[in-house]
Amino acid sequence: MMNTKLNGLFCPESVAVIGASNSFDKLGYHVMKSLVEGRYAGRIFPVNPRGGEIWGLSSHASLGAIPEPVDLAVIAVPAKFVPETLHECGKKRVKGVVMITAGFREIEDSKGEALQEEIGRIARTYDLPVIGPNTFGFVNLTFGVNASFTPEFSRLNKGGIALVSQSGGFCHLCGFLAMDQRMGMSKLMSLGNRLNVGFPELLHHLVEEDEATRVITLYIEGLDDPRELLDAAKALRGRKHIIAYKSGKSEKGDSASRFHTGSLAGDYQIWQGALRQAGMLEVVSAEQMIDVAKALDVCAPLKGPRIAVLSGQAGPGLIAADSVEKAGLQLARFSQKTQEIINRILPPIAIRSNPVDMGPAWYDAKSSLEILQAALEDEGTDGVIFIAMFASANVGLAKSLAEHLRTAPAFNKPVVGVFTAPRGVWDKEIAQMDGAGGISIVPTPERAGALMGDLFRANRLVNRV
């Protein structure tokens, strides 16, 4: 376990890019772009034996030629040069390595396996933590360093969610969806072939050393020794939410997984039970992962199964009500007091029992919020789904809601919002509302109901109920 050293790797005061380049075709170009355009505040040292300026910075012929200490070395040179480079890293006493280079254990050629064993021995010699090989790198949004070949990840919102993935492709899928859904992240990384830093080390680091991370998401294809991960999760249980996505479920997928990151996927059913027993919340899609991680980060916990659905339009409210029951939860029964408040605000042309059709209040943020407040204060309600579809006549609704929410105290129960509009119409308002006062926004009423089910499961898992 190397977790005590991971802070140096993830929060480096200086970064050397070995294989830095001005040529678009080289990954070292894109890593330099990530650091420079991502406004990394530490020192950046491009390393390239050809010399000259790279991305406007003087390059160094080798790591050893850099006259200052280097905390993080990003390696993006061909595989055959990696052993020598790793020796240099050890001699330079870097605190950690990101090894982007591929062509090790994951390739068909047995030379890859041998090369990975060799670099494993070198890393052990110097006690060097290595992310990779065969990784796109990592982004630490909290610290402000993008040590990856994808500069666009610097655009992610800062927040409490860390993603640790066995696949770089999944990080890209999830990272872009996260941008679209305004999810705030702390760290994002792919572990690649996991030379000596794997899921257990990351779990310890994220739970014990990383205060900014409140929710941990894992994408797992297959592991040689799943017990290490499960034991780590069990040992840390109850401290932070851990969400796990297991792929390689099918026989064919299993064989693909083995080739991809060099390990067997194992039996999916066994995985499901084991994840649950270790207190991890299993999800089955990237969209579900994002919905639940985001809500766990910003909402109050869902402590019971009774959900109120308040919708500006009856149809989407009905759909949300269906999805609440499909998720195994119940529609709350309002107290007399709550019902009286709703009846006072809404005329009898509306459906005033749960799911509430707030139609007549849909132009009026104040009335909508009064109903929301009444539903939240009802002792028979554990969480609320709050829906409004855009229409030309209610265009001002989102702005008023956003203004009210900006200064409102945080809700004491989870509120999941659905505000659907043509792109460009409510984008700014939705971005302002998302997270404000503990409301988390999803794209559809079906996902709102499913999310409530996940929030309820997550609360039970983390509290060992």
Place this chain on the structure above:
Amino acid sequence: MMNTKLNGLFCPESVAVIGASNSFDKLGYHVMKSLVEGRYAGRIFPVNPRGGEIWGLSSHASLGAIPEPVDLAVIAVPAKFVPETLHECGKKRVKGVVMITAGFREIEDSKGEALQEEIGRIARTYDLPVIGPNTFGFVNLTFGVNASFTPEFSRLNKGGIALVSQSGGFCHLCGFLAMDQRMGMSKLMSLGNRLNVGFPELLHHLVEEDEATRVITLYIEGLDDPRELLDAAKALRGRKHIIAYKSGKSEKGDSASRFHTGSLAGDYQIWQGALRQAGMLEVVSAEQMIDVAKALDVCAPLKGPRIAVLSGQAGPGLIAADSVEKAGLQLARFSQKTQEIINRILPPIAIRSNPVDMGPAWYDAKSSLEILQAALEDEGTDGVIFIAMFASANVGLAKSLAEHLRTAPAFNKPVVGVFTAPRGVWDKEIAQMDGAGGISIVPTPERAGALMGDLFRANRLVNRV
């Protein structure tokens, strides 16, 4: 059955807006906006007893005062004025009515039920087809008329998909998702309380009279006589795809549905079986509805269960492979010829069996397309999922793919694409690719696999296999 008259309603040469207004607070304002800003090519007659110009057009004191024929009357006046207005529509011999006004059968007050019966009698007297009451209206994108209170629907892409909904809110949800996913639509409408135009009439109209519509989507809450819909679907079976979304599944939802559009939802399990037996494809979310409708409109039919997964990154390919098997389909086994082509193009560092990791070809649209072509020509493959996540280094890929696809002949098997990127990066290219050559794009690999399952079910349902 009034279906023979619906073309006049949906393709009007002139439209009168009764209750037209310059005041933002009135729905008649937004209907005028839809017609004017939606560049409706026919004549528009605002009707308002106050007189003056409305949206730049001279208004008329009553429908009868309009000196020319009127094909469509849009009614947006308070409920108490509707009987009189409907008499005027009959005398004016309009071809159809859109009744936006609410406050009839759907309200708690029994006066609403009585008023609906009254207007039903009036409509029968004049043999007037009425969409509504309690509707947001309709949009006919093929003909270029937006007769709704939501001007933004004029932005929808034209295409082959019609949506007939029992809820206006669902039309807004689905319409905005459709814009986001570049789905091409022919017609979009909510039926509201279905005074005399319901699902059976619409099915006949869309199958028999509307050539632009290739796929019909229905959103159903509850019907007094579901058999009429089921019989219509059975009678028309095999001519166009019909996709149905049934809400009001739960007990509570059922009661909400009864209030919302005035009918009982019925037992969901019975519905499921009945929809299938009538040849309709059941979907359970708005996102699923959009994914499958769009693909049925643009892709070749999926005639068998054997799917090839070609992915620029191994992880998302693995996820798609899982989702294919979860959907009840199989991963295709490549012929020797196909495998040789793949092995020639990809070096041994990639996974070259299905799911194929096209990693080394991900900068290279030509190689990717060669592999796609080989997979499509393989007799053991019935459909292909084609995936590429954006990375800084492959930014040019989507542009090259779009250029190749622009002039390529249509694929003879369905191709489902997943091209995920930060917003703004590949938007234009994804829009160009979506639909080109028979490729349909979805946001995630999970949805690609699930979609293939739906395409297979749809093909069997429409062909009574």
